[in-house]
Amino acid sequence: MKIGTYEIYSLTSAILFAIGLGGVFLAKHFLRKIIATIIMGAGVFLCFVSFAKRDALTFADPIPHALVITGIVVAVTAAAFALSLARRIHKLTGEDTFGNEK
Amino acid sequence: MLTLKHFLSGSVYDNIALRLVVASFLVKNVFSMDAFFIIVIIFLLLNIGLGLIRLWRGPSIADRLLTTQLFGTAGMAILMVMAGYLNDLTLLNVVITFNVLSIILVICLVQVWKKKKGEAP
Amino acid sequence: MKEFPTSALPALLVGLPMLLATMSLFFRVKGRALLGVLGSFLVGSLAFFAFIEVAKYGTIIHILGGWEPPLGILLRIDPLAAVFIGLTAIIGIFISLYSWWYFRARIASIGRFPLFWPLWFFLWAGLNGLFLSNDLFNLYVTIEVITICAVALAVLSGEAKALKAGLRYLLAAIIGSMAYLFGVALIYGSTGTLDLNLLGEVLKPGNTKTFALIVITLGLLIKKAAFPFHFWLPPAHSAALAPVSALLSALVVKGAFYMMLRLWTEVFEVSLTFAAGQLIGITGAAAVLWGSWQALLQTNFKLLVAHSSVAQMGYLLMMFPLLIMAPGQDADSAEWLAPAWTAGIFQVMAHAFAKASLFLSAGIVVMALGHDRIESLRDLVAWMPMTAMAIGIAGVSLIGLPPSGGFLAKWMLLKGVFLSGQWWWAPAILAGSLLTAGYVFMLLRLAFAPARVKDPFRPVPKILQVCALLLALGSFLIVIPAENLIQFLEGSKSFGSGIESIMKGGGYGNE
């Protein structure tokens, strides 16, 4: 079993995804849930790019890089929207968690 | 003890020349620039790890922000060393990106967090 | 892909709504509404035209940028996609018309509804993009477009309740799309392509593929509010404005279902086991029972309808176990595949029409009464006979009484269930219908009951009621061209195809 850059980062990506997933479900505060989604996204993107590193010929596979840039933009937009919703809720009701409704 | 005799006989030169040869052998074959760069990078990463303690302790928001400034600077240093290590000049663009944006968090803190009581949000 | 005719239609189907949405930003409130209604007819006629072209030539493709897959992206409109696009267009036109009058009636109270039009057209572009897409990553981008627009529309009322529901919806959707993207990453890593057609050929069974299938399916199940993940749907759909609820319930959740159908039948065929199908079926059955039961307990009209959505989406999931052959069965000779597919497609259409109609009717009720408590529906027949009729007709279709589209769907599902020998789904289907009948008749009983205290009904524009009624009728009218529609759908590669279980013949791993 060879351990190289690809192996390390692909394992990291799985762990980050799991941490983010756990965070979204377990964290209560809105802001932390949103951060958790970003961490989840980071895991996914790391997974993509580590494959690009593995399959590199003369240069690393550009497709995952491009996909990840697109993905980061989309994820950040979604996160910004979620932040705005959370802040608006906080402003209107003073709540910063979903409470016991879930 | 060195005396004139030694100098005249030339043995000391031999000795120094030998030392130089040994040193250059070591530099060429045992010491490599890449390994040195890696050590520097790891050192700086550990530096960041040490800084985390302050991030954790706080106590004020300004302390935490200061620590992130340290991270930014150390990150830039790491990126520069990596640019040397990987021989990739485009990494300098990443450094500049960090660089020009490092101030924005501070200004944000100063401007947003200073809103006083009673001021409309 | 060379053998299919190329046309600009697929690109226009995404581009036109996008253009209209961008253009509408430059208009003020009234101009936007006008542009919206006209634009909906424009997009609708384009969709109709695409439908005809597909009927004539079969699958039509568009190679974006002239770059063939796997490097580039390909848009493909096959009969299945055409049906979904057509459905979106019909319901979109009615909802646009409804919204025009709805917002005109409410414009004085709150001033941020102008955002409805651009967001709705962006949503339309996203939906069309999803139905046309033939690329795993592009599907991710389109579902994100749909998610952001859908949540934005859901929080349009700006009330705290809607915002909270919207945030929960958004977070659930982000989890779903991230899980989906994780699967996409693994698939790209193991095959080096994202194109669905190519993937169907090169994807080898193995642990990676199974895991990718699991995360993708889980992500999509979260997005389409399948049973254990349905928590976000009822609050989000019930707290939104009426036309938005209709859009979310009728079209948005169908997007994830369409994706799942596509991916299961075209990409993951060789990774699926019989048990996987059964598991999906169980979640579907649970959704049917739980959703219907919850709907029966609700005291608010919109919440009732939203819970009913959970249940009706469950029926769609019950189609999946039928598609997967049990060990020893042969997909080529399985006669229950056609009924199962018919059931799925007609359930989508019937539910879209009926649910849109119900939510629009709920909007009318809210507009007339100021609230949507069910006991206030008393004497609805006398006050708003058309709305009462719309609720009745849509409800009948939801129950599945003949000759509605819902009946056709459920009948075909039952037929498929018995033909395949998986009789254990039948009780769930029937119980779901009974429970649905329970809440629909509860509504109708109240509508016909004489009012104890006369609640002041405010007058509601007739055209709103007409829209709701026409949509309700739509859920019946789809039965008329059923034969032709099935014939048309058979031109699609995936329609009527089954998935052979990998248990058969020692599995594909040896190949």
Place this chain on the structure above:
Amino acid sequence: MDILIDSLLAILTIYLAFRCMLAPKLSKAVFVFFAFGLMLALAWIRLGAVDVAIAEAAIASGFMGVLMLDSLRDFSLIFSKNQERLEETASKIPIKKDSYHWTTALALGLGLILFLLISIQAIWEVPQGGGLTAIAEANLPMSGVEHPVTAVLLNYRAYDTWLEIGVILMGLLAIFAAGGLKQYRKPGLAPAQDPLLRKTILIFTPVLFLFGAFLLYFGKMGPGGAFQAAVLWGAIGILLHLGGWTVFTVIPRRMRQILVTIGLGFFMILGFTQMATGGAFFEYPPAYAGFLILVVETLAAISIAAALTAIFAFLTK
């Protein structure tokens, strides 16, 4: 030896993500998140993804950082119920700790660990797919640019990029929808009193602009491009807003609309024009491909920058 850096970086990244989720105080979580962003940028470099690293650096320490810091401030205030008025600075009030009954936590934790193990096994066994490097490289001369990532973003998969530019516009509209448009017209932050602060902002504005323009142009042959430039240009708007120059609210409405939509609109119109002349959507005539891509990138960067500024300007109200 490389493996030492990689494993240290990976451990730090995971540790930071973990601490971020478990930090008892929200402010810790946010700052740990910033550090996480830095580590991630370093990880991108290690993986050879310089474009992604620039994007991550720009986002983590630029856009997202500012939004997070701003939101952190918001969440540590208390607003009276149903009133958009600030009651008091609630820095003394502890933020509720996330606590769960131990059975729930155990079950969820075990589930997560199981999921993690399965996913690690799946990732470990991902067969060599080969990727698309060879095809991307072979078609590079026809794409109009020399940098493969830019070629993918703006040519091979231009459709995705177009939708992505649209997503940012939709995000802006969505944030308007969430907040209510009326708020937009309120005055912004107080103008900066400190002369040094004003000077700094004014010095950094041209620097950001020039470096953004450089990245935009450099995207043709190396890491950089529209999105990275857009975040830098967006940072100009954010900085100016922080200093009290509410640029985005001052410029006329029509201008705002044009700024925000021009990237999406031009890209789309270009595509339609190509279709009208018999090409495919987003197909560039080969002779002008390089030039057209540069124009599209510039306009997209302007739009994205304007949208990011608007998002920030709107959120800090």
Place this chain on the structure above:
Amino acid sequence: MMIKEIFIVILLVAGCFFFLAGTLGLLRFPDLFSRLHALTNADNLGLGFIAAGIALYIASPWATVKIFFIWILTLLSSATSSYLIARFQREQEKSKNGEEE
């Protein structure tokens, strides 16, 4: 070649030393202002040394210009930011809202 490498090594080691000094200062000093002082000075010096070393190693005029630019910019931004942070902290302490949480 060798002389150059020795110089690079010396410069980088010096840079690392200053970074360590800065971090230790950040950890050990009692209040924000002294931490600010220690960190900003030491880090800038450290970055300067490392930048010089790398510029020497890369030895391309364009890169040298860039690195110099980076360093100047860092000096500028860290000077400003330390001033801003210090002033912010003083104001916070004045208005007794300083202690967070």
